[in-house]
Amino acid sequence: VEASIPEPLREAWRKHSASEFTTKDEFEKELVRHIETTLARSLYNCDEHAAYSGTALAFRDRLIIEWNRTQQRQTLTDQKRVYYLSLEFLMGRALDNAMLNVGQKESARDINGVVTNCLTEGLKDLGFRIEDVISQEHDAALGNGGLGRLAACFLDSMATLNYPAWGYGLRYRYGIFKQEIIDGYQVEIPDYWLDNNPWEFPRHEITVDIQFYGTVRKYQDESGKLVHSWEDGEIVQAVAYDVPIPGYGTKTTNNLRLWSSKASSGEFDFQKFNAGDYESAVADQQRAETISAVLYPNDNLERGKELRLKQQYFWCAASLHDIVRRFKKSKRAWSEFPDQVAIQLNDTHPTMAIVELQRILIDIEGLEWDEAWNIVTKTFGYTNHTVLPEALEKWSVPLFQNLLPRHLQIIYDINLYFLQSVEKKFPNDREILSRVSIIEESHPKMVRMAYLAIIGSHKVNGVAELHSDLLKSTLFKDFVDIYGPDRFMNVTNGVTPRRWLHQANPELSALIAKKLGGHEFLTDLTLLDKLEAFVDDKEFRAEWSNIKTQNKLRLAKFIQETTGFKVNPTSLFDVQVKRIHEYKRQQLNIFGVIHRYLTIKAMSAEEKKKVVPRVSIIGGKAAPGYWMAKTIIHLINKVSSVVNNDSDVGDLLKVIFIQDYNVSKAEIICPASDISEHISTAGTEGSGTSNMKFVMNGGLIIGTCDGANIEITREIGESNIFLFGNLAEDVEELRHGHFYGKFELDPHLQKVFEAIKSGTFGDANEFQALISSIEEHGDYYLVSDDFNSYITTHEMVDEAFKQQDEWLAKSITSVARMGFFSTDRVINEYADSIWNVEPLVVKD
Numbered sequence: 001v002e003a004s005i006p007e008p009l010r011e012a013w014r015k016h017s018a019s020e021f022t023t024k025d026e027f028e029k030e031l032v033r034h035i036e037t038t039l040a041r042s043l044y045n046c047d048e049h050a051a052y053s054g055t056a057l058a059f060r061d062r063l064i065i066e067w068n069r070t071q072q073r074q075t076l077t078d079q080k081r082v083y084y085l086s087l088e089f090l091m092g093r094a095l096d097n098a099m100l101n102v103g104q105k106e107s108a109r110d111i112n113g114v115v116t117n118c119l120t121e122g123l124k125d126l127g128f129r130i131e132d133v134i135s136q137e138h139d140a141a142l143g144n145g146g147l148g149r150l151a152a153c154f155l156d157s158m159a160t161l162n163y164p165a166w167g168y169g170l171r172y173r174y175g176i177f178k179q180e181i182i183d184g185y186q187v188e189i190p191d192y193w194l195d196n197n198p199w200e201f202p203r204h205e206i207t208v209d210i211q212f213y214g215t216v217r218k219y220q221d222e223s224g225k226l227v228h229s230w231e232d233g234e235i236v237q238a239v240a241y242d243v244p245i246p247g248y249g250t251k252t253t254n255n256l257r258l259w260s261s262k263a264s265s266g267e268f269d270f271q272k273f274n275a276g277d278y279e280s281a282v283a284d285q286q287r288a289e290t291i292s293a294v295l296y297p298n299d300n301l302e303r304g305k306e307l308r309l310k311q312q313y314f315w316c317a318a319s320l321h322d323i324v325r326r327f328k329k330s331k332r333a334w335s336e337f338p339d340q341v342a343i344q345l346n347d348t349h350p351t352m353a354i355v356e357l358q359r360i361l362i363d364i365e366g367l368e369w370d371e372a373w374n375i376v377t378k379t380f381g382y383t384n385h386t387v388l389p390e391a392l393e394k395w396s397v398p399l400f401q402n403l404l405p406r407h408l409q410i411i412y413d414i415n416l417y418f419l420q421s422v423e424k425k426f427p428n429d430r431e432i433l434s435r436v437s438i439i440e441e442s443h444p445k446m447v448r449m450a451y452l453a454i455i456g457s458h459k460v461n462g463v464a465e466l467h468s469d470l471l472k473s474t475l476f477k478d479f480v481d482i483y484g485p486d487r488f489m490n491v492t493n494g495v496t497p498r499r500w501l502h503q504a505n506p507e508l509s510a511l512i513a514k515k516l517g518g519h520e521f522l523t524d525l526t527l528l529d530k531l532e533a534f535v536d537d538k539e540f541r542a543e544w545s546n547i548k549t550q551n552k553l554r555l556a557k558f559i560q561e562t563t564g565f566k567v568n569p570t571s572l573f574d575v576q577v578k579r580i581h582e583y584k585r586q587q588l589n590i591f592g593v594i595h596r597y598l599t600i601k602a603m604s605a606e607e608k609k610k611v612v613p614r615v616s617i618i619g620g621k622a623a624p625g626y627w628m629a630k631t632i633i634h635l636i637n638k639v640s641s642v643v644n645n646d647s648d649v650g651d652l653l654k655v656i657f658i659q660d661y662n663v664s665k666a667e668i669i670c671p672a673s674d675i676s677e678h679i680s681t682a683g684t685e686g687s688g689t690s691n692m693k694f695v696m697n698g699g700l701i702i703g704t705c706d707g708a709n710i711e712i713t714r715e716i717g718e719s720n721i722f723l724f725g726n727l728a729e730d731v732e733e734l735r736h737g738h739f740y741g742k743f744e745l746d747p748h749l750q751k752v753f754e755a756i757k758s759g760t761f762g763d764a765n766e767f768q769a770l771i772s773s774i775e776e777h778g779d780y781y782l783v784s785d786d787f788n789s790y791i792t793t794h795e796m797v798d799e800a801f802k803q804q805d806e807w808l809a810k811s812i813t814s815v816a817r818m819g820f821f822s823t824d825r826v827i828n829e830y831a832d833s834i835w836n837v838e839p840l841v842v843k844d
């Protein structure tokens with residue numbers, strides 16, 4: 001506001017202010033200008049990538065207008081805002097999505113069949129196809145898997161629903177690594193993605209100094225008040241980079257602010273420099289920049305590295321500084337902070353924000369402890385995504401003491417007051433105190449971040465019903481006893497139908513729009529239920545089926561281009577794409593494939609005629625240090641090369657490993673599946689979200705009673721899903737039994753193991769650990785217990801696929817019943833029951 005141009009002088013500005021493209025000429029002019037001047041390329045030197053950059057730059061110039069207006073509007077109305085703190089935002093590509101959201105790209109196969117779009121047509125005039133141009137964009141892959149992608153879907157829904165909301169994250173120089181498969185092994189290639197990224201706006205004027213290390217000095221000020229002063233240590237600068245997030249069909253364009261680390265200006269050590277030690281002066285500088293250099297590539301696994309804790313504090317402190325600065329401008333009383341600010345913690349990664357806010361309020365703003373703590377707990381909400389013990393964050397106390405000495409003191413105080421209140425409630429229960437203490441009395445002592453997050457938040461939620469129930473009955477049971485059930489709730493995940501239906505599957509979106517009379521379902525997904533009326537409509541069914549075929553052809557082409565293997569698109573496409581993890585059980589999948597292979601090999605020519613041809617498609621990255629997951633990838637690739645080259649099998653079975661699975665590949669894969677696999681050991685998958693994407697695109701699923709599979713079943717009906725396997729409630733007893741002689745290897749699985757051990761898929765030693773984990777070490781993930789149920793259910797899938805008519809009916813009915821799984825519903829639930837925020841809708 002202070003830097004605004006005074007009213008009498010605004011005329012010139014208004015005259016030249018940019019507006020949306022209304023003709024292709026306007027677009028072409030800007031496109032050529034950007035290619036020639038911004039990119040310094042020419043008519044003779046303009047490839048698809050230059051065309052992409054030019055289009056992105058021309059288009060983003062337009063996007064910025066609504067973005068600026070939204071920010072101005074939100075500042076002026078000054079109503080409550082949401083801040084979504086996430087260490088991961090798995091955005092994928094931006095151009096296509098942004099064009100669709102602001103209505104500058106109608107699908108080439110629109111309801112009326114006409115293409116009048118200025119971007120598409122403008123590019124055509126210069127000899128480019130918009131699809132090719134779009135596919136030049138590098139994925140923004142600042143996340144590992146479901147948790148990061150959920151954050152990206154949330155941003156889309158928050159903007160679409162006009163919530164005043166900001167995302168806060170880290171601007172990693174390297175996103176999730178690129179995966180190459182060499183000789184069947186995963187090899188990781190760094191993902192340096194920032195060159196020429198047109199979607200970020202550096203805000204060099206917005207910087208925050210972040211302190212680390214040092215000591216705490218305690219003294220009494222003139223009034224006799226005890227003061228804690230955090231002194232010395234080192235300072236690193238956080239620089240803001242902003243990314244516009246356009247909503248679909250709305251004027252709201254929200255902001256994602258990513259922090260980048262830089263040596264603070266005072267940091268460069270001129271003494272060293274002058275003493276000739278230039279190298280060491282630069283090394284210090286580089287050390288500061290390391291903080292935001294790389295995304296930790298683990299999904300559902302925490303390793304307690306100091307740099308990771310540094311990242312967490314750096315990002316939390318910078319974000320809170322920003323939020324507090326914005327609040328202070330309004331000159332309100334501190335007690336109003338929770339009426340203006342809601343902060344959501346995406347897992348425990350941002351838990352330091354709780355401690356940092358308490359520190360700001362008591363040490364800097366001078367509030368009393370209780371008053372401050374009351375503000376803090378009203379402000380924060382915490383989402384838990386997993387019950388897996390290896391994913392629960394704990395930080396060693398000595399490490400904390402060294403890096404953030406004042407914060408550790410505050411944590412001890414939070415713990416003290418908390419334990420006092422517990423003691424009051426349960427006076428004769430010593431055990432509960434040690435169970436719920438934030439500090440685990442181990443060697444070394446550890447800070448339990450999930451407990452801190454619960455204690456510092458007013459709401460804690462899980463991400464699917466079963467998951468939230470398990471939290472309440474196991475992991476967080478004591479806290480339910482302490483706080484009562486109201487602090488704990490469920491918000492079942494969703495996905496944004498804009499990216500995962502409209503953008504990934506434009507043909508299906510257009511067909512649905514034709515039947516329902518428009519694209520309103522994209523912002524009210526429950527309208528899909530109207531599709532059920534057309535289940536028996538012959539023409540509609542034919543179009544539906546044809547779209548699936550086209551999408552399978554597109555994937556088959558992609559597979560041939562990337563792997564060299566040819567697959568028959570009339571085969572049943574069976575897909576499992578997600579991070580590779582023992583709990584997600586890609587090993588169960590590949591053992592099932594081997595079983596199928598052995599079965600086919602043993603068949604007569606007559607028997608083979610009855611087999612439903614199948615393509616098993618598996619994709620996903622393994623954390624670089626997760627050896628067992630890498631072994632699973634290796635086995636899949638070995639099976640692939642043996643099976644695909646076996647002439648006894650031919651088209652009856654093909655096995656494909658998709659390299660470097662990411663968001664943009666998911667957009668090609670999801671619309672092309674007949675069946676997809678969501679087969680985690682019951683009770684281990686928080687929710688799963690790709691299950692939703694596949695069903696939304698007309699694929700059926702095979703799955704366990706786990707995560708959101710259960711609610712998907714409830715919505716679409718039991719007859720439209722293939723469920724198998726043991727239930728969550730039986731898992732503990734089965735596991736326990738395995739260690740007391742109750743383990744019998746499933747006979748079909750035994751055959752599979754024999755084949756592997758005999759060298760059918762190369763050196764058997766390579767796979768020994770995988771087999772032993774089941775045969776000898778307790779089969780923690782119940783692969784053997786579920787194997788028979790898994791393969792017989794796959795036989796049912798084959799039978800069902802033969803009845804194409806019924807299959808089609810299942811596909812249509814399922815899509816019609818998926819309305820619940822939009823992130824719009826999810827965001828409205830968070831807004832109502834956790835954030836207490838209202839949308840800010842603009843009138844034209």
Ligand code: OX2
Nearest residue numbers: 146147300385386685686687688
């Ligand atoms: C994932 C969960 O594993 C997955 O089940 C869930 O759908 C997703 O988060 C979004 O809620 N890291 N990734 C997850 O949890 C953690 C921790």
